[in-house]
Amino acid sequence: MNWKSVKTTVSAALAAISLTFAAAAAEPPKGGTIAAVENTKGPIKIAFLSFQNNPFWTPVTEGAAAANGYLSNSNATVDFVDLGNTLSAEAVVAGIEGALAKKYDGIVVVPIFDGTARIINEATEAGVPVFNIIAEGAAPSERLAFIGQDATSAGRQIGEYIAKRMNGKGKLGVITGYFGATQHTQRMNGAIDYLKTEFPEIEIVGPFENKDKAEAAYSLTQDMMTSNPDISMIYVTAGGPFGAAKAVKDLGLTGRVGVVGFDHTPDNMQYLKTGEMVGLLDQAPYQQALDASVMLYNYLVAGKEPPSKVIPVVGKLLTPADAK
Known part of the structure; x- marks a missing residue:
């Protein structure tokens, strides 16, 4: 084989390798549905602002980390910023103000409460797009887009x-997370309004607030069962439903009282398998975190708009039969 033919063979091989990597780069990361576009803008920094007050946030954090790993190949970073373990509008505002001070190019955030629209609008007006995930306040904002579940539905x-x-x-019995959180209220009222209209023979006990804490859900469940021993179901609208399930188990009420809530976290799934939890509706938090970060990156480097201003996430309802 002469040198010219060797060079031709090597060039062909390198071209094939390049095509392989290009195809791989075009694929969405595992657990996500959005592929990154080419970065022709230079270094990009995204601030990912989220809470850490119960196990629900673990897949959110993992989704942000996956986005950082995926986008690092495109000269972009996704920095996770912990907003603390007390959910509030003030924590969100402070987090966004901090991200603006540090000159981030874009922000992914879980706003949850009313009172956050103003700072989201200020960021947008300053040229820093904001992508809302999981839950946002009822007041409209100039955010780039929102990905999440329709809480009322x-x-x-x-x-x-x-x-x-x-x-x-x-x-x-009804336990909500925070009375001031729009998503929690909509989840609560979506169920209660339907039951009051269609099934008036179902009596509502509560609602009570557990501030997303499993230990509070545990105590509230014990208190409810003491005052209302004929309760047959408990609905936990937000964080910590496994606390209610543990109370049911400890009270020896497995099979007589069932807990319904959200999120396929390991703590919740444990009680779904043993029968204290009888229904769990997921909201794909890992995918939300990952896809939002990639969509924001695509907008920053190529002006590619998200598919819509509101991107719905359809949850899957699991029962004990699904957990076996």
């Missing part, structure tokens, strides 16, 4: 399941 879905499990009558 999710609440109704849970309500329909509760009515079926309770045969349309009996007592239902």
Whole structure:
């Protein structure tokens, strides 16, 4: 083989390798649905602002880390910023103000409360796009987009399941996360409004607030069962449903009282397998965190708009039969 033919063969091989890597780069990362476009802008920094007050946030954090690993190949970083373990509008505002001070190019955030629209608008007006995930306040903002579950519809879905499990009558205990959190209220009312209209023989006990804490859900469940021993179902709208499930187990009420809530976290799934949890609706937090970060990156480097201003996430409802 002469040198010219060797060079031709090597060039062909390198071209094939380049095509392979190009194809790989075009694929969305594992667990995500959005592929990164080519970066022709230079270094990009994204601030990812989220809370850390219960196990729900673990897949959110992992999704942000996966986005950072994926986008590092495109000269971009996704820096996770812990907003603390107390959910509040003030924490969100302070987090966004900090990201603006540090000159981040874009922000992914879980705003949750009313009172956050102003700072989101200020960031947008300053040329720093904001992508909301998981839950946002009821007041509209100039955010780039929102990805998450329709909380009212999710609440109704849970309500329909509760009515079926309770045969349309009996007592239902309700524990919400934060009374001031729009998503939590919509999840709660989505179920309660449906039940009051369609199944008036179901009596609502509560709601009570656990501030997303499992230990608070545990105590509230014990208190509810003491004052209302005929409760047959407990609906936890936000964080810590496994605390209610543990209380059911410790009270020896497995099989008589069922807990319904959100998120396929290991703590929740444990009680779904043993029967204290009887329904869990997921909201794909890992995918939300990962896809939002990549969509924001694509917008920053190529002006590529998200597919819509509101990107719905359809949850999957699991029962004990699914956990076996």
